[in-house]
Structures are given as C-alpha cells and as structure tokens.
Amino acid sequence: xxxxxxxxxxxxxxxxxxxxxxxxxxxxxxxxxxxxxxxxxxxxxxxxxxxxxxxxxxxxxxxxxxxxxxxxxxxxxxxxxxxxxxxxxxxxxxx
Amino acid sequence: xxxxxxxxxxxxxxxxxxxxxxxxxxxxxxxxxxxxxxxxxxxxxxxxxxxxxxxxxxxxxxxxxxxxxxxxxxxxxxxxxxxxxxxxxxxxxxxxxxxxxxxxxxxxxxxxxxxxxxxxxxxxxxxxxxxxxxxxxxxxxxxxxxxxxxxxxxxxxxxx
Numbered sequence: 001x002x003x004x005x006x007x008x009x010x011x012x013x014x015x016x017x018x019x020x021x022x023x024x025x026x027x028x029x030x031x032x033x034x035x036x037x038x039x040x041x042x043x044x045x046x047x048x049x050x051x052x053x054x055x056x057x058x059x060x061x062x063x064x065x066x067x068x069x070x071x072x073x074x075x076x077x078x079x080x081x082x083x084x085x086x087x088x089x090x091x092x093x094x095x
Numbered sequence: 096x097x098x099x100x101x102x103x104x105x106x107x108x109x110x111x112x113x114x115x116x117x118x119x120x121x122x123x124x125x126x127x128x129x130x131x132x133x134x135x136x137x138x139x140x141x142x143x144x145x146x147x148x149x150x151x152x153x154x155x156x157x158x159x160x161x162x163x164x165x166x167x168x169x170x171x172x173x174x175x176x177x178x179x180x181x182x183x184x185x186x187x188x189x190x191x192x193x194x195x196x197x198x199x200x201x202x203x204x205x206x207x208x209x210x211x212x213x214x215x216x217x218x219x220x221x222x223x224x225x226x227x228x229x230x231x232x233x234x235x236x237x238x239x240x241x242x243x244x245x246x247x248x249x250x251x252x253x254x255x
Contacts, residue, residue: 054129062213082231
C-alpha cells in the first residue's frame, strides 16, 4: 500500500488541473486575448514587415523564432542521444 | 537478416530518381516561404534520398558518399547556422533573431532582410534535420554497429 498516498496526490492534482482549465478561454473563442490582439497583428503586418507571402512562415521563423530554434535543438539532441545510446565499440575503437 | 542482392532495375531507377528527390527537397525548402514546406519537411525528403541509396545499393556505398563523421558535423552545422544568424543580429545591435538589422551586411532593404534571414535559418534547419534523420536511420537499422545491412557480408548476415 505504499502507492496509495502517491495515487491520492495524483488524483488531487489532476482535479486541480481540470478545475483550473475551466478558467481558460474557450477553444476558438473570438473574444479571447490571442484572437483580439496577437492574430490580427500577424495577419495585417506580415507582408508589410517581413515580405513573406505566407503568414505561417513568418510566425514560425520570425515572430516565433526562439520556438523554432529550440525545436531544432530538440531534434539535434534526439540524434546525439541515439548516437550515444546505440553506437557500440568494435575491436576497441568507437565507430 | 536481409540476403545480399544486386538488382539492376532498382539500382538504375534509384540512380535516376535520387537527383530529382534532392532537387524536390530544395524546392520544398525554398518554396516554404509561400506554400506548405520549409526546413523540417525538406530535410526529411533529403534524408529519404540518402536512405534510398542504402536500400538500392548497400551501406558501404552510402557511407562512402556520406561518412558518419561528416554526418555528425552536419548535425552541429545546422543548429550552428540557426544560432549564428541570431548572434549576427545581436552583434549588429538588435535583438536575438531580429533579422531586420541584417540589411547592414546584406545588399537588401530592411524588410527583405527579414525574408532572407528566414531563408537562412530554414537552411540551417534543413541541414540539421537531414543529418539527424539519416544518422538515426543508420543507428537503428544496424543496431549501432554501422555494418551488416542489405548486402554487407562481414557482419549481421552470417551471424543470424
């Protein structure tokens, strides 16, 4: 019965998370802050500010540049991790 | 394990197909500005062309064209290009990844500089994704030994 306290804590935390999720803006709500301020700015200024015909590209690579940089880092880390875990020594030297 | 085989149809078709696959990957990268596409997708397509070499020929041929040391260098180079673009903006006196100031070193205006800055980082993403995908493929298919799939006789084929 060692797991019972952990289970109870998880139940309580899950309840709190679901309860607080009620306070979030509704999915696709046109009056939520992101729809009122952020999206119109991107839609109106993308071509003017970045000369890119596609909004998705400007958000991905310019307005959200940090995000994409660390996505690339995640992929890099995944590759290095697979190398470290799977590559074996053969005849004493590392391949 | 897979038996050793050499199929002239597959090899000829692969040799014919691979340049077009790689060209298409560059198209997806460059045209990602105006249509669906970009570094991640183009990198996967480019990695698929190298995987096609492994499937149609063998591992030795693929490693002769693309040794794993080069692969590791390309992994790091891709991420470095991305971060270096950010640092270049920082050195030119603006925020990290604020491509507008690149107009100081590029022969373009402030707005077009953002366009080319995005193209630069997408190129970095493409290189990194291509190297990582191909490296993971090699490690997973050979159990990390980098020998013994699809036509190499010294390991893997005889052991099983």
